[in-house]
Amino acid sequence: AQTVTQSQPEMSVQEAETVTLSCTYDTSESNYYLFWYKQPPSRQMILVIRQEAYKQQNATENRFSVNFQKAAKSFSLKISDSQLGDTAMYFCAVRRGNAGNMLTFGGGTRLMVKP
Amino acid sequence: EAGVTQFPSHSVIEKGQTVTLRCDPISGHDNLYWYRRVMGKEIKFLLHFVKESKQDESGMPNNRFLAERTGGTYSTLKVQPAELEDSGVYFCASSHLLGGGDQAQYFGPGTRLTVL
Numbered sequence: 001a002q003t004v005t006q007s008q009p010e011m012s013v014q015e016a017e018t019v020t021l022s023c024t025y026d027t028s029e030s031n032y033y034l035f036w037y038k039q040p041p042s043r044q045m046i047l048v049i050r051q052e053a054y055k056q057q058n059a060t061e062n063r064f065s066v067n068f069q070k071a072a073k074s075f076s077l078k079i080s081d082s083q084l085g086d087t088a089m090y091f092c093a094v095r096r097g098n099a100g101n102m103l104t105f106g107g108g109t110r111l112m113v114k115p
Numbered sequence: 116e117a118g119v120t121q122f123p124s125h126s127v128i129e130k131g132q133t134v135t136l137r138c139d140p141i142s143g144h145d146n147l148y149w150y151r152r153v154m155g156k157e158i159k160f161l162l163h164f165v166k167e168s169k170q171d172e173s174g175m176p177n178n179r180f181l182a183e184r185t186g187g188t189y190s191t192l193k194v195q196p197a198e199l200e201d202s203g204v205y206f207c208a209s210s211h212l213l214g215g216g217d218q219a220q221y222f223g224p225g226t227r228l229t230v231l
Contacts, residue, residue, distance in 0.1 A: 004157075100163065102148065103158075103208075107155075
């Protein structure tokens with residue numbers, strides 16, 4: 001079984017500042033993938049960033065980057081230069097290796113970006 | 116390319132009634148998933164279709180839930196009879212069948228179900 005824990009139910013950050021959202025997970029798999037999804041108030045959930053567990057290099061997508069600590073089973077998301085449009089629920093998820101497997105989600109972190 | 120669509124966006128029904136949710140995946144996506152988020156808790160997996168076949172239905176809570184994907188295109192999720200604890204947001208997601216393991220699932224906007 002896989003579990004994902006997001007220890008920060010709510011966070012806030014000032015516009016243009018940097019914020020880090022925490023995620024820890026547990027899995028017995030050796031081959032797995034990690035994802036961060038974002039769900040803005042309009043409700044459509046979109047993929048923010050993904051990381052392959054066997055890759056040591058941290059994934060980066062523009063202002064979004066991860067700090068992947070495999071031994072600690074930690075997968076935090078850093079948002080640089082926060083923008084008002086980053087206000088959303090953020091979900092961390094893990095999936096076993098095969099592409100067709102289900103996602104296991106954390107409880108989510110509600111992020112508010114303040115002007 | 117159109118995204119995953121779900122209908123209806125909201126549904127309010129009374130306990131004991133029947134509700135059918137629909138999901139249209141991204142064209143060409145053979146994998147289709149149903150998830151739900153109940154009362155602000157984690158998003159939980161319900162089941163997974165590959166084309167028209169149920170690949171994994173280990174997350175279906177009980178036999179009041181019936182999912183179908185006739186023809187391997189859109190999918191329906193029927194709840195009959197609905198109970199209060201079925202209230203929540205039901206998400207559908209889809210992905211390609213083939214390709215690398217880093218493939219992401221693409222989500223629809225969800226259907227918010229309220230059972231009174």
